[in-house]
Amino acid sequence: MPSIRAIFLAFSATLATQLALAGPTIDAGHAAAGKSAQTVLHSAATTKKADEAPPREVSEIDTNTCATCHGSLPETKYSTPAKQFVASVHADDRIGCVGCHKGDPRDPTVRAHDREGGFTPRPNEQGIVAICGGCHSNAPFIRRFNARLRTDQGDLFPLSLHGKLATTGDPNAPTCATCHGYHDVVSVSSLLAPTNPRNVANLCARCHENPELMKKYGLPINEKAKWQRSAHARALLGGNPQSPSCTGCHGPHSATPPRATTVGRVCGQCHPDQLEAFRQSPHSKAYRRLGLSECVPCHDPHEARRSSWDINSSEFVCNRCHAKDTVQRQVAAELSQMVSTARGRLVRAKARYEALKAQGINVHGAQYSLDQLDTEQQKLSITLHSLNPSRMRVPMAAVIDAADRSEKIIAAAQQERQLRRRGYYVALALAITLLGLLVTKAVQLARQRSRSKA
């Protein structure tokens, strides 16, 4: 391709000038040895003295000259990676294109593209894992960019099902770039990143909703659809960054389904009170004996949400296992009664408050007492996991107490309003009487005048 050659020649001339200017900063020894600075970085990363002698910076190559040329090439195949890279989180002269592709950027025409000299135009998937790990497992190096960035991905990934699959050479196995992108990697905290918690369900679904692909591994394809209906999705997309999407429970790099024995711990990370209460429940022992997981029989892990405690509903959670007319059903009925009483009180108090608010009356202190009621209601929900009616008594009494307090405040405001309405009618009656008197007087005066005129 003569056109490319012409461009290269033109650029090499410019670059030669640049390099001549930057000359003194180049480590002559390394240049002579024909090693790229990044190779030095990699070898330093593997030395035991990594902490004492942090890897050299590539910044000694003033600019990422690869991107300078490639970005202006006419073929998108060459220019797109360069352009994407410049906008990526890796666009740092200490990393550059050579950080992954190697080669020598100081000699753009020959050594930069010298495969013998280490230039790798298309690393394979396993190669990618090694390349990423080269920097990302190197804590002293990573610390210079982002002290909070984890460096255990390289250790975790091989433990994951994805990692294990990758080692068998399965072409479907995702590796680092499959999820994070190749040249366009952006920080996970960026909303533009496919790996951002708000986007990651779509990322996972790219494979995990593909029926043909999942059939090969005997995996279901409905997890994302279920998650979308979960309380977790609603909370996360509603603005609570703590709420989990896929990676929240499965972990991003050690993607492994939690087993029956461990799922409780995963849930318990965010719901420790519920787990603790559950472990006091009669279910805890029974589930262990039966090999059931702690949370899943009542809460679908992906469609995670509140279970129905409406005893008349077909969805009633206890219906799933307990036949009617058993002793357990009596306990269930008792618990259901408590739950519906507590929820009913909360709903009623809130509705009364909202009704007053819609009338333009802000009941002072009502919002706080309703928040308290909410808290007590949540405590009751936690204790519910113990499935023990006698344990429920104390939080139940607290709910009733908080509801009474809220309703008292609201009732006082309502009463005040009614009293004022009555006052209004009295005042209205007086005003109308006065009006009548005034009109009578006015008419009387008018008659008098017309009579006197006559």
Place this chain on the structure above:
Amino acid sequence: MKAHHISNWFSDRLGWRALSSDVGGRLVSARNPNIYIGGVILFLFATQIASGVLLLLHYQSSAEHAFESVTRIAGEYPYGDLVRGVHFWSGQLLVGTLLFQLVLSMLRGSFTAPRELVWVSGVVITTVAAAFAFTGSVLPWTDDAYAQARVGSQMAGYVPVIGGTLLRLLRGGDEITSQTLQKVFGFHVAVLPASFTLLLVLHFYTIRSAPRVTTTPAADGEKIPMYPDFVVRMAAIIVGVLVVVVSLATFVARPIGNAADATAASPASARPTWFLLPVHALLKSAPTTLLGVDSARFIGGALTGLYLLVAALPFVDKRGGRVTTGITCGALVLAALLTIHALY
């Protein structure tokens, strides 16, 4: 000492007797609607001051505390929501009554010489009342108030020549900030009440001092003495207005809304106060440019011109003829149609 002794003692010293025989004996035209409307306006303004002072005792004008203080007025203080309602409704009625009188005077042609100053001061009074309503709607600092402040000051910005200055004056800068609330508050409780009072004095003075003219025999027909005839009639009307205001304040629910959130986009349904709805409809449905000018600026210019024309009406139409009446009727129908358009 007997009661009448006390009253006599005061009368002698305060000159009440002379006053009651002078003012009380004065004759007024029984059929002239303007004197009744004037009385209603005075009463509504007095109600505004009384209820406004009560609100002022509790309202806080800082952006952090404004909303909270209004919820406290409505929720916590005895009769707070009633006072708030009375202040709102008497304000709305005040603007409504002033506009009504303006239109009525236009139709009746009662702006002609020698009453030019009466007319001009009346137009300015109406403008000040509209400014009252606008600034008042911003004070609770709810999301709605925030949108009002933005849209209203934007409209002011379209006035030719002084628009930019007016916008920055209203906003206290280029954008809506806590400074805006402070400015609006200052206008609402100090600048506007003072202007309104002075203008009212000027208005009544020009009415008294303008030479008597008889427009129609009907208007001049029946004369009644100020006291007791007119006072009794006026008292009856005022009691009626009071019943309307208190009833509206008691029965029409006006939720306060939510605290302003500067980061939230203003709702698509954001609308200005009712009397600005025709302008809102014009701005909303106009194309981007009119005759090569940005349409908002075009409409702003046209409406400013129209306003100046109305203010200068006695000098344009010296006889109060049928043309003015016809144009006024047309404008009323147009305004009504535009209001309907803005609402639906």
